[in-house]
Amino acid sequence: MKHFDVIVVGAGPAxxxxxxxxxxxxxxxxIVDKSRFPRDKACGDVIxxxxxxxxxxxxxTRPESALEVSDVNIIGPGGSTVMLPSxxxxxxxxxxxxxxxxxxxxxxxxxxxxxxxxxVNARVGTVALIDSGYEVALPDGRKLHSEYLxxxxxxxxxVAQSLELVDPSKFLLGFAVRTYLExxxxxxxxxxxxxxxxxxxxxxxxxxxxxGGRVNLGVGVGVGSNKRAGSIATxxxxxxxxxxxxxxxxxxGASPTQKLGGWxxxxxxxxxxxxGRALLVGDAAGLVNPLQGxxxxxxxxxxxxxxxxxxxxxxxxxxxxxxxxxENLLDYQKASSLLHRIAIANPRLALAAMKLxxxxxxxxxxxxxxxxxxxxxxxxxxxxxxxxxxxxxxKALLKLDTAVEGLAPGLLEVN
Ligand SMILES: Cc1cc2nc3c(=O)[nH]c(=O)nc-3n(C[C@H](O)[C@H](O)[C@H](O)COP(=O)(O)OP(=O)(O)OC[C@H]3O[C@@H](n4cnc5c(N)ncnc54)[C@H](O)[C@@H]3O)c2cc1C
Numbered sequence: 001m002k003h004f005d006v007i008v009v010g011a012g013p014a015x016x017x018x019x020x021x022x023x024x025x026x027x028x029x030x031i032v033d034k035s036r037f038p039r040d041k042a043c044g045d046v047i048x049x050x051x052x053x054x055x056x057x058x059x060x061t062r063p064e065s066a067l068e069v070s071d072v073n074i075i076g077p078g079g080s081t082v083m084l085p086s087x088x089x090x091x092x093x094x095x096x097x098x099x100x101x102x103x104x105x106x107x108x109x110x111x112x113x114x115x116x117x118x119x120v121n122a123r124v125g126t127v128a129l130i131d132s133g134y135e136v137a138l139p140d141g142r143k144l145h146s147e148y149l150x151x152x153x154x155x156x157x158x159v160a161q162s163l164e165l166v167d168p169s170k171f172l173l174g175f176a177v178r179t180y181l182e183x184x185x186x187x188x189x190x191x192x193x194x195x196x197x198x199x200x201x202x203x204x205x206x207x208x209x210x211x212g213g214r215v216n217l218g219v220g221v222g223v224g225s226n227k228r229a230g231s232i233a234t235x236x237x238x239x240x241x242x243x244x245x246x247x248x249x250x251x252x253g254a255s256p257t258q259k260l261g262g263w264x265x266x267x268x269x270x271x272x273x274x275x276g277r278a279l280l281v282g283d284a285a286g287l288v289n290p291l292q293g294x295x296x297x298x299x300x301x302x303x304x305x306x307x308x309x310x311x312x313x314x315x316x317x318x319x320x321x322x323x324x325x326x327e328n329l330l331d332y333q334k335a336s337s338l339l340h341r342i343a344i345a346n347p348r349l350a351l352a353a354m355k356l357x358x359x360x361x362x363x364x365x366x367x368x369x370x371x372x373x374x375x376x377x378x379x380x381x382x383x384x385x386x387x388x389x390x391x392x393x394x395k396a397l398l399k400l401d402t403a404v405e406g407l408a409p410g411l412l413e414v415n
Contacts, residue, residue: 004030006310007136007146009124009159014282014299015152016108019117021307030144031112034123038106042178042262044208045100045216048375049092051297054304063107065211066099073187076358077194077351084371091380098210127162148310149278155265157284163275170270172337173263174293175230177237178218179256185215189249192354199347200354205240207250215250217241220293222344234261266290267337273325274318279306287329289376290340298329332376335397
């Protein structure tokens with residue numbers, strides 16, 4: 001049986017950054033993934049400003065073909081557009097990257113492998129806690145052994161299920177599907193739209209500039225824990241593309257062909273992010289932003305934190321790691337989960353609120369705060385315009401969260 005100090009299951013951004021950080025502390029690390037790399041992954045391909053700052057601090061450079069992106073256009077239900085500015089905060093520059101995941105994830109994995117992590121190409125079936133650590137069973141009968149285990153295996157994590165760290169009935173899930181178009185678009189663009197009977201579509205569409213004269217176009221939908229509702233996103237994609245093309249938001253190009261979808265687990269829902277010497281990072285921990293679906297920044301931040309906690313060699317690293325999540329990520333995850341749930345359960349109320357937000361008088365005053373809150377950039381923003389109201393909104397929503405659960409649970413019931 002092959003032994004490592006740490007086995008990391010999953011070689012997406014979370015797994016590669018965790019493996020890289022651990023190897024740099026002198027640990028022996030096995031990184032196991034069911035896919036051969038480079039591999040594709042459904043994504044809008046935007047790596048946000050917080051992620052970029054952490055990657056740079058780890059000495060990771062921008063992939064050669066990646067574009068820089070910053071301001072975002074949002075098209076509202078009535079067709080008007082608001083530009084959300086992206087500014088430099090204390091802990092991040094106002095710039096993200098756009099890089100196809102096939103390139104980006106391989107880029108990160110190469111850093112981990114060149115530093116000394118060992119790649120094992122296999123689908124992990126089960127993991128088990130045994131006296132001396134963790135045993136990871138592979139389909140060909142081989143077993144791997146380690147003292148610590150990191151589950152970086154995405155939203156539907158085998159590690160989390162094997163170690164009974166999840167309750168799927170409590171998941172707050174999204175499903176999103178993307179395609180590439182041979183087309184161009186100037187700014188990353190997000191669209192919200194009205195459905196029959198005055199309801200807001202329970203998700204949004206995006207069109208992001210991508211490398212090589214392409215546009216990454218997709219639709220995401222919030223489904224709570226009802227996985228069957230995920231098909232709505234796929235059905236909506238074609239119509240969304242035609243609406244954008246008719247409105248000349250994207251230049252003419254071929255209709256979407258190759259579609260790829262994936263799950264997003266948001267708001268830490270139904271998930272305990274670690275137990276004993278096993279830690280969940282990134283999507284496995286359910287850290288996706290419940291408002292806009294970003295998860296790479298949280299995947300990277302949680303992986304660096306998990307590696308630091310493991311490096312300490314303490315008896316119960318999961319307890320310290322859970323505290324890190326609580327202190328650094330949980331307030332926003334809870335506050336934005338509440339907004340997400342209210343919007344999905346009350347599509348008419350959500351439409352009315354959006355129409356108000358897109359009113360020019362309101363949007364010119366709130367654009368910065370809106371961008372900061374929506375993109376979870378209030379922490380580390382310093383004193384830039386919009387940071388204070390975004391922080392106040394988080395606090396107010398946390399108070400409302402307690403009140404709604406106790407006084408008006410009907411507000412969260414999907415009808
Ligand atoms: C359509 C879509 C669009 C998105 N757009 C964005 C965006 O623009 N920006 C953003 O920041 N986030 C976006 N997200 C979220 C983002 O993709 C995730 O948050 C991010 O990939 C999380 O990284 P991760 O390493 O935790 O998991 P993943 O990237 O999912 O990596 C998990 C890895 O684990 C491997 N694995 C899984 N199970 C096993 C197993 N049993 N054995 C071995 N290996 C296994 C998989 O092969 C995979 O390589 C989007 C998600 C979707 C679905």
